[in-house]
Amino acid sequence: MGQRAFNFREIQERQERLAPGHRMCAGCGGSIAVRNVLKALHPGDKAVVGNATGCLEVSTYMYPYTAYKDSYIHSAFENAGATLSGVETAYHVLKKKGKISSEYKFITFGGDGGTYDIGLQSLSGAMERGHDLVYVCYDNGAYMNTGIQRSSATPQFADTTTTPSGRVSNGKPQARKDLAAVMAAHNIPYVAQTTFIGNMKDLYVKSERAIYTPGPAFLNIMAPCPRGWRYETDDIIEICRLGVETCYWPLFEVAEGRWILNYKPKKKLPLEDFLKKQGRFKHLFVSGNEYLIEEFQQEVDRRWEELLKRCEA
């Protein structure tokens, strides 16, 4: 059940496990993340999909319709890790008792609210206990389901409804939490950070590796939100590319404790290329606010250097 060679056509021809007709917004990164992660399941393999409360849940399993081909469970906002750890444990018991014979994989999805913040404890517990499951965070950098409130994943200076920019405010004062590093500190077999790049190869390869590596795995996927980030829906792929090329969102993985950088831009682009496409950073481009972009750039640079060191070591 190891990794298979990346065959774009074969993968795209696989059955959709997230059926069309769900109610996610046009241009939503969350649904792109879910579709592509689930495509990494080898055809014929069974899965149970978990979900924290959020946009994804309320838009993909609205009674009496489910968009999931696989079995699916949602319980609450902050307990996707614990809920799926119960499912995974039940699987082992039922298998041991000879009540089921099929192989199942366990994948749960949460937004950054359900993952970085309210669900962090549940996630940490599930990872530490070593359940054989993948926790996927589709990180759109704010509580989008309730109307764009800041989260600990929100980038600094972003304008959100709880960190609005105003006459005496520059948006969110704090820099974002580095959750992939927090998860790596759990010393689990596999942690990776990715987004939508090129033909989705990076996302596919990491999803497949996360799903088929025994033990707990964590995937952090930057999944832009057109409503919260305020960009034209067509621009999502370009925004993701700029996130990577500016080193705001580096692509890396931590496999068995080894940090691996998956992509190093030949020429690192200035952060403002990423910021200026998004309405949530509009106030940074007002004359006199150049120092804010400079400050943000320094933080991105500092984290990039730190990542390079980790990956070289």
Next chain:
Amino acid sequence: MSQRTRMSGNEAVAHAIRQVNPDVMPAFPITPSTEIPQFVASMIANGEIDTEFIPVESEHSSMSAAMGASAAGARAITATSSCGLALMWEVLYVAASSRLPIVMAVVNRGLTGPLNINAEHSDSMGARDSGWIQIYAENNQEAYDNFLQAHRIAEHKDVHLPVMICQDGFITSHAVENITLWDDEPIRKFIGEYEPEHYLLKEDESMAVGPYAVSNYCMEAKKAQAEAMKNARQVILDVAKEFEAVTGQHYGFFEEYKLEDAEYAVVAIGSVCGTVKDAIDVLREKGVKAGLLKIRVFRPFPAEEIAGALKHCRAIAIMDRAESYSGCGGPLGAEVGAVLYRGKAAAETVNIMYGLSGRDVRVQDMEGVFDKLQKLAAGEVSFPEYFYLGLRE
């Protein structure tokens, strides 16, 4: 067929768990229920059962993992007390509405404020509207027997609801008393195998659990859940009957102790009932017609049956081991009061707050309560709507 021995209430529940041999038990320690997962962990470590124990990082995760395991098709149990139950609160509702037959041993302890670890019913009384069946025990034997019956009730196709098996912290959970343990073979035959109709890991179908339901559907889901709770009434009695056939132990919605001809009655839940019975015995010697209605099943609430059993009484004291801070009594007082009103009972009633945070209740305290009831019935005194028993002056 059985073995006469002695053990604590926690040990008794652990013994029941050994006989059930559940598939999955997530749990997080909290006094006074901590011993239950400890006993289970030892049984697993010694190969006595093949349960998978999930050492979760909180009670919220404990109930969440139990929910996941139950939805996946496993028999799932957990145990908790007090703040642990409070931390589960949100998921209690989700588990019940998802119609998952989880069984939970609740060792009753007061909710914090101030912090206290002793017996009180504020934890499970607070969860009374969460959609869980609630069955209470007076002693270790009942905690054991109730737990053995719980899965049969929870998993019944007309019910599919989670069950709390409650016993009083320390008084029952830690005190060592005599008990009769039932042999493994007949009791395991009685409990049976869990064979759910639909579950996440059913190989020939997929299913989805925990939808977002808009107003067009949500109300029907709640009504269906309420109907299941009504159905539980008959199932609880049927299961008790079968249990009696195996063990000889009789159980119903409640126990009536010298209630048939009683003029003065106490309605109570849990370990205090032993004390009440002793007081009744003393008073009966003196010719006072005292009796007890000990509630075993609080959810579903056996309203009509309670009204019927109390209809002849002249004065009734309803004993609450949980404040509701309504300013006019506790939860049992409110519910039994409503039942008596609808049943057009003529009895005088008084609601008594007792044993909060483990405050001791003695036989003479209960004799005092019956004395008050006699005076109340004779019109010699009147009482405030509710009062505290054994409060420091």
